[in-house]
Amino acid sequence: MTEITKSAHGAWSSRFTFILAATGSAVGLGNIWKFPYITGENGGGAFVLVYLACVLLIGIPIMIAETMLGRRSQRNPIETMELLTEEAGADKNWHYLGWMGVIAGLLILSYYSVIAGWATAYIAKAFVGSFFDADGTAIKTLFDDFVASPVQMIFWHSLFMAATLLIVVRGVNKGLEKAVQWLMPALFVLMLLLVGYAMTTDSYFQGLHFLFAPDFSKLTSSSVLTAMGHAFFTLSLGMGAIMVYGSYLPKGVSIAQTAFIIAGADTLVALLAGIAIFPIVFANNLHPDTGPGLIFQTLPIAFGNMTGGWIFGILFFVMLSIAALTSSISLIEPAVAWLVENKNVSREKACIWSGLAAWLLGLASIFSFNIWSNVKFFDRTLFQLLDYLTANLMLPIGGFCIAVFAGWIMKQQHSEQELNMPNAQSYQVWVVLTRYVAPLAVFFVFLHVVGVL
Numbered sequence: 512m513t514e515i516t517k518s519a520h521g522a523w524s525s526r527f528t529f530i531l532a533a534t535g536s537a538v539g540l541g542n543i544w545k546f547p548y549i550t551g552e553n554g555g556g557a558f559v560l561v562y563l564a565c566v567l568l569i570g571i572p573i574m575i576a577e578t579m580l581g582r583r584s585q586r587n588p589i590e591t592m593e594l595l596t597e598e599a600g601a602d603k604n605w606h607y608l609g610w611m612g613v614i615a616g617l618l619i620l621s622y623y624s625v626i627a628g629w630a631t632a633y634i635a636k637a638f639v640g641s642f643f644d645a646d647g648t649a650i651k652t653l654f655d656d657f658v659a660s661p662v663q664m665i666f667w668h669s670l671f672m673a674a675t676l677l678i679v680v681r682g683v684n685k686g687l688e689k690a691v692q693w694l695m696p697a698l699f700v701l702m703l704l705l706v707g708y709a710m711t712t713d714s715y716f717q718g719l720h721f722l723f724a725p726d727f728s729k730l731t732s733s734s735v736l737t738a739m740g741h742a743f744f745t746l747s748l749g750m751g752a753i754m755v756y757g758s759y760l761p762k763g764v765s766i767a768q769t770a771f772i773i774a775g776a777d778t779l780v781a782l783l784a785g786i787a788i789f790p791i792v793f794a795n796n797l798h799p800d801t802g803p804g805l806i807f808q809t810l811p812i813a814f815g816n817m818t819g820g821w822i823f824g825i826l827f828f829v830m831l832s833i834a835a836l837t838s839s840i841s842l843i844e845p846a847v848a849w850l851v852e853n854k855n856v857s858r859e860k861a862c863i864w865s866g867l868a869a870w871l872l873g874l875a876s877i878f879s880f881n882i883w884s885n886v887k888f889f890d891r892t893l894f895q896l897l898d899y900l901t902a903n904l905m906l907p908i909g910g911f912c913i914a915v916f917a918g919w920i921m922k923q924q925h926s927e928q929e930l931n932m933p934n935a936q937s938y939q940v941w942v943v944l945t946r947y948v949a950p951l952a953v954f955f956v957f958l959h960v961v962g963v964l
């Protein structure tokens with residue numbers, strides 16, 4: 512390892528740490544906070560089905576493609592695109608793909624850190640016993656009072672951003688690896704516990720029905736776009752996070768196999784979150800379409816009323832904050848890696864500048880929940896706009912370009928060599944999905960949304 516770390520670019524110490532780190536990037540607020548509330552807003556079952564189809568047919572092939580591009584070049588996303596464009600003798604405009612990823616990462620980080628700040632604030636609330644014996648109304652008031660206060664939100668947002676930077680500054684081996692090694696299993700166990708609680712409510716089957724019985728009349732073209740966008744968001748695809756992590760992956764590790772493991776774990780956590788949350792929603796006469804506050808208005812009810820809820824509540828929000836942390840570090844890593852490797856900036860300075868930019872923009876999201884809640888563009892608050900722009904537009908466009916580049920531009924002989932699949936058929940399946948299925952699916956969803964279809 513010492514040999515590799517001497518260069519500017521680090522490397523994972525094993526395949527297992529790559530899986531942990533990439534799963535750490537994938538599993539985060541997207542699974543536990545976002546998946547339930549957008550499922551609630553988009554009518555449940557049918558939306559979930561579209562999301563699952565997108566993960567399988569678009570997400571996994573693109574995850575393989577993105578990891579492969581990173582590993583081939585062993586550089587940050589911007590240089591990866593420069594290098595591989597040259598190798599393939601392709602048009603220089605492909606360079607912009609790397610840029611878009613770096614920018615999308617910082618844009619997402621800006622509001623991601625705000626919501627992660629909520630999770631961190633809720634550790635404190637759990638600790639002082641705010642959930643104790645509380646009913647739905649008390650928990651809602653607690654949440655409403657919290658988001659009405661810019662000062663409190665700025666405090667937690669700053670704290671979370673500082674934690675992100677502290678880890679990223681230490682670099683890939685020391686910082687990122689350590690953070691993810693114990694978190695994933697612990698988080699998983701806590702999710703199971705919450706599912707156990709959901710089973711004790713008398714709305715368990717109503718929750719399951721909402722989540723898994725598809726009613727296609729509830730599906731609009733905009734919910735299909737949201738489901739597709741979420742497949743990218745939750746798997747950390749389309750902006751270079753997985754590319755950067757792939758670039759730290761030792762040669763010779765099977766990329767396809769790891770992609771399946773990562774996507775499988777990610778999907779499982781999201782479904783568990785849904786199974787835990789919706790029964791609580793119905794049991795307490797709450798509405799599935801409550802919006803971004805959904806988990807903060809439901810899970811505390813469970814913690815307030817179950818035996819041992821005090822400690823489980825604390826543990827849950829600690830886990831959620833750390834899950835968010837292992838994602839946020841991957842949101843900023845492309846920008847930092849580029850500044851360090853390309854601009855000769857020190858890792859410290861690179862972290863400070865990128866972190867500051869995302870922190871400042873985060874203020875806009877904070878205010879959109881209170882003092883700027885009436886400021887709207889295209890009928891959306893600034894937070895909603897940033898979320899839409901990144902998750903629904905930039906990530907799918909980035910993913911589309913990655914698929915086209917890996918499937919059409921890169922020489923097949925290179926991708927075949929890099930992927931090194933166990934047999935020719937698996938490689939062919941990937942080629943078909945990456946060349947045709949994934950890009951066409953993204954394309955048609957977009958056409959549908961702009962009303963052409």
Ligand code: PHE
Pocket residue numbers: 536537538539540541542619743744745746747748750752838839841842
């Ligand atoms: N996948 C992360 C989550 O679900 C968010 C993320 C998106 C991280 C894009 C990196 C890149 O919380």
